[in-house]
Amino acid sequence: MSNNWVKVYSSSKLHLAEIVRAVLADHGIKTAEINKTDSMHTHLTNGEIEIYVDPNDAIKAKHLISKHEL
Numbered sequence: 001m002s003n004n005w006v007k008v009y010s011s012s013k014l015h016l017a018e019i020v021r022a023v024l025a026d027h028g029i030k031t032a033e034i035n036k037t038d039s040m041h042t043h044l045t046n047g048e049i050e051i052y053v054d055p056n057d058a059i060k061a062k063h064l065i066s067k068h069e070l
Helices: 014-026 055-067
Strands: 006-011 031-035 049-053
Touching: 006 014, 006 055, 014 031, 014 049, 014 055, 049 055
Parallel strands: none
Antiparallel strands: 006 049, 031 049
């Protein structure tokens, strides 16, 4: 992932982050994910899954997330 990507979404719930990625992919937006959750303690919600997009797609991605109430 390049340094200039923009974070458009974060959640402590993996399934919500995957839904966001799928919606963005359906609209032709490439995403990158950083999972900051603790893999040893999956029952804890102390980490976030962050979704990043190219700066040129950030406004469209945020609009889609908002439109779909994600």
